[in-house]
Amino acid sequence: MNKSRKIPELLAPAGNPTALAAAIQAGCDAVYLGLRQFNMRGAPTNFTIPQLKAAAKKCRDNGVKLYVTVNTIIYTQELNKLNRCLDAIKDHADAVICWDFAVIQACLKRNIPIHISTQASVANAEAAKFYRDLGAERIVLARECTLKEIVNIRKKAGIPIEVFAHGAQCVSVSGRCFLSQDTLGLSGNRGACRQNCRRPYRVICQDGPGDFEVFPNDNHVFSAKDLCTIPFIDKLLDAGIDSLKIEGRNRPPDYVFTIVDAYRNAIDEWKNNTLTTQRKEQLINQCKQVFNREFSDGFFLGRPIRDFTKIENNAATQKRTLIGKIINYYQKSKIARLWLQNGTIDDQEELVIMGPTTGIIKCQVEHFIKENDPKLAPQATATFKCEQKVRANDLVYKIIPAYEP
Numbered sequence: 001m002n003k004s005r006k007i008p009e010l011l012a013p014a015g016n017p018t019a020l021a022a023a024i025q026a027g028c029d030a031v032y033l034g035l036r037q038f039n040m041r042g043a044p045t046n047f048t049i050p051q052l053k054a055a056a057k058k059c060r061d062n063g064v065k066l067y068v069t070v071n072t073i074i075y076t077q078e079l080n081k082l083n084r085c086l087d088a089i090k091d092h093a094d095a096v097i098c099w100d101f102a103v104i105q106a107c108l109k110r111n112i113p114i115h116i117s118t119q120a121s122v123a124n125a126e127a128a129k130f131y132r133d134l135g136a137e138r139i140v141l142a143r144e145c146t147l148k149e150i151v152n153i154r155k156k157a158g159i160p161i162e163v164f165a166h167g168a169q170c171v172s173v174s175g176r177c178f179l180s181q182d183t184l185g186l187s188g189n190r191g192a193c194r195q196n197c198r199r200p201y202r203v204i205c206q207d208g209p210g211d212f213e214v215f216p217n218d219n220h221v222f223s224a225k226d227l228c229t230i231p232f233i234d235k236l237l238d239a240g241i242d243s244l245k246i247e248g249r250n251r252p253p254d255y256v257f258t259i260v261d262a263y264r265n266a267i268d269e270w271k272n273n274t275l276t277t278q279r280k281e282q283l284i285n286q287c288k289q290v291f292n293r294e295f296s297d298g299f300f301l302g303r304p305i306r307d308f309t310k311i312e313n314n315a316a317t318q319k320r321t322l323i324g325k326i327i328n329y330y331q332k333s334k335i336a337r338l339w340l341q342n343g344t345i346d347d348q349e350e351l352v353i354m355g356p357t358t359g360i361i362k363c364q365v366e367h368f369i370k371e372n373d374p375k376l377a378p379q380a381t382a383t384f385k386c387e388q389k390v391r392a393n394d395l396v397y398k399i400i401p402a403y404e405p
Contacts (some may be wrong), residue, residue, distance in 0.1 A: 005240075005242045005271070007296060008236075008237065009029040009065075009162075009242065009244070010027070010032070010246075010267060011029065011030045011032060011067075011162065011164065011243050011244065012028035012031050012256060012260045013032060013033075013248040013251065014044055014055070014248040014249065014256070015033070015249040015250055016045040016046075016047075016356070017047075017054070017055065018354050019249075019253040019367070020356075021058070021355075021356060021357065021358065021359030022253040022256045022260075022354075022360040023260050024058065024064055025257060026256070026260035026265035026360075027261065028264070030064060030094070031055075031064060031065075032097060032245075033055065033067075033068060034047065034069040035048070035070075035085065037081065037085060037220055037349050038070045038071075038072050038074065038078075038085060038103075039069040039071060040071050040111055041097065041250055049168065052092050052093075053092055056092035065094040065099055066094055067072060067093060067094060067115060068095075068096050068097070069096075069097045069249075070082075070085070070107075071095065071097050071117040071119055073100055074102045079102060082102065082103065082106060083358050084208075086106050086107060087155070090111075095113040095114060095115050095138070096112050096115070097114075097115045097116075097117050098114055098117055099119045099120035101183070104134065104135075108134075113137045114135065114137065115135045115138040115162065116131045116135060116139045116140060116145070117140055118164070120140075121142045122139050122140075122141055122142055122153075122246065123141065123142040123153075125152065125153045125157045126189055129156075129159075132157060132158065132159040137160065138159065138160045138161070139153075139157070140162045140163055140164075140220035141153065141161055141162070143164055143169070143298065143299065144299050144303065145163075146301070147301065148301055150300075151239050151240075154239075154240070154241070154242075158243035160243070161241055161242050162241075162243035162244075162245055163236070163243070163244065164227060164298075165227070165244040165263065166227055166228055166230075166246045166247065166248075166259055166287070167248045167259075168226055168227075168228070168247055168248070168293070169225065169227050169296065169298065170224065171223065171224055176391070178226065204380060216249055225293050225294045226294065226296065227247070227295070227296055228284065228296070228297075229298070229300065230283050230287065231261065231280060231284065231297070233266050233267075233270065233280075234270055234275060237267065244263065244267075246259055246260060246263065251290075251291060252291075252354075254320065254352050254397075255291055255361055256360075258286060258289060258290045259287055261286070262283045262284075262286045263283075266280070277350060288315070288317045289317050289318045291314050291316050292315050293314070293315060294315050316402050318399055318401060318402055319398070319399075319402040320352055320397035320398065320400070321397060321398050322341075322395060322396070323340060323341065323342050323396055324339045324340045324396050325339050325343060325393055325394060325395050326338060326339075326355075326391060326392055326393065326394040326396060328392060329389055329391060329392075331389065334385060334386060335367075335386070336353075336383065336385075336386040336390050337381060337382070338382045338396055339380075343366050344370065344382075345382070345384075347365050347367070347368050348364055349364070349365045349398055349399075350363075350364055350365075350398070350399040351363050351364075351365060351396055351398060352396075353394050353395070353396050353397075354395050354397070355395065358387055358389070358394050361386070361390060363386055363387070363388070367385040368383040368384045369383050369384070370382045
């Protein structure tokens with residue numbers, strides 16, 4: 001066992017309460033989430049203040065830290081709103097992830113610990129020292145840094161370092177892309193990116209050489225592959241990085257559970273000297289089950305990279321289809337009753353059940369009993385054996401193999 005080695009924090013995304021529960025179930029050490037303003041993943045599912053309070057309690061009860069992202073640019077007319085937001089956050093967050101100096105200053109006045117966002121593009125030790133001396137407790141380094149540079153910055157700056165270990169990569173990498181703003185009037189720097197870079201394009205230079213020769217099925221020249229560090233995660237762990245961050249606040253709870261679980265196992269098995277090449281392959285295949293645009297090493301092993309994806313949307317090996325929701329759960333007999341709204345299920349099929357309290361439960365159908373025919377009754381019901389407790393209104397999905405994209 002690597003007793004003398006530093007075990008990094010495993011930091012998971014939470015875009016809603018169900019994803020938060022899934023991240024905790026999967027074994028994260030910390031979660032990061034955003035409120036419905038001032039964060040780079042603008043979405044109606046982001047947390048309200050009451051939900052933040054509930055999330056903070058859930059995290060404390062499970063020994064998990066909670067970080068809140070306040071990482072957009074801030075306009076002058078928004079400063080009062082920002083101050084009200086931070087007043088609501090201060091008693092519930094272990095840190096705020098930010099980079100606008102107005103947010104940094106406001107957090108320091110309130111004694112809220114700050115982590116400098118990757119949006120600040122910190123890529124050298126001097127910049128890291130500057131933020132350290134300003135009062136930052138952690139730096140989320142620019143995603144363009146190589147592993148060698150990360151080790152050097154951590155050593156020279158003397159401040160904990162966080163890096164992205166898995167998830168989507170933007171064509172602008174550490175941010176400040178204006179493509180969505182220019183084409184749709186929706187700024188990625190305000191959390192409203194519409195990801196039009198993910199579409200297929202033909203790139204033609206109108207003045208001299210430089211055209212992209214684009215082949216069929218290989219024309220996503222602005223859409224980077226997703227980052228996956230499991231193939232070389234032992235190098236990151238050996239380097240003593242303080243926090244490994246998974247991107248994905250816009251991803252569904254089963255994505256969060258699957259990816260966090262894979263990295264939790266990788267870290268624990270590295271600690272126990274049982275992380276083999278074969279085991280890495282198993283964990284990579286696990287990550288491929290959920291949303292991905294194919295995988296890349298990012299910049300960790302060197303620059304530049306030209307890892308652009310061949311697909312527009314999703315290369316997952318599995319997909320899920322909503323079939324209904326839970327009506328009731330009978331604790332004594334461990335039987336779940338299901339409102340079967342779409343299709344049917346059979347014994348031995350795999351289900352995923354999701355809910356804000358339940359989190360994520362994966363189970364194989366056993367003792368399935370259809371109570372009436374869905375072709376005859378629009379509100380057909382059924383029961384099945386489920387060893388873990390589920391709750392009324394939990395959503396039920398059937399897992400099926402994905403077709404080739």
